[in-house]
Amino acid sequence: MIKTINKLKINLNEKEVKKLNLDLLEKLYKKLKTFSNDCKECSDYLNRLEKHIQFLEENQYSLTKDIYKRNDELINDITTHLREGHNIIQEDYYTGIYTALGISIGSGLGVSIGLLIFDNIGLGIPIGTGLGTSIGLVIGANMDKKVKEEGRVI
Ligand SMILES: [Zn+2]
Structure with a gap:
């Protein structure tokens, strides 16, 4: 299966590889495999992922919007299960969440x-957003570092 993913990486162009998130698919495949003996859901997802990768191989020269959508949905389902069922998360997961939170x-x-300070909303917004972004980044990156140290990254 990893072989098939690698073949796809060679055959497809850079943009397609990125859009299909093939690196992540490969990591997900390996993670699912480690859990599939003990977790029924992981073994179901592993099955689905294998079929999906085969499907990608068969359709690699006619990738449609629909295929990309199916791809995203499957990745989403698997990452959600790994997070909720096994406490395993994607690299930089918290950085993304806390930065977004910081911005808002x-x-x-x-x-x-x-x-309050400038009597001018237009002056305050970039300052607040900048502050929020930096604080969010620092908090998120720290949490991601901890997750990495604990070996809980996909
Ligand atoms: Zn599982």
Whole structure:
């Protein structure tokens, strides 16, 4: 199966490889395999993933929007199960979440900063957003570092 993924990586162009997230598919495949003996869901997902990879191989020269969508959905289902069932998460998972959170809280805070300090919302928003982004990044990156140390990365 890994062989098939590697063949796909060679045959497809860089953009397609990225869009199909083949590196991640390979990692997911390996992770599922380690759990498939003890977890019924993982062994079901492993089956689905194997069929999907075969399907990708058969359709590699006619990749449609629909195939990419199916691909994303399967990745999403598997990563959700690994996270909820096995506490295994994707690399930089928390960095993404906390940065997004920082941006949304920061821009809200920026409105207040703008109104209270500068009497100008337009001045406050970039400051708040910048602050929120940096704080979110630091918190998220720290959490990701911990996850990595614990060996809980896909
Ligand atoms: Zn499982």
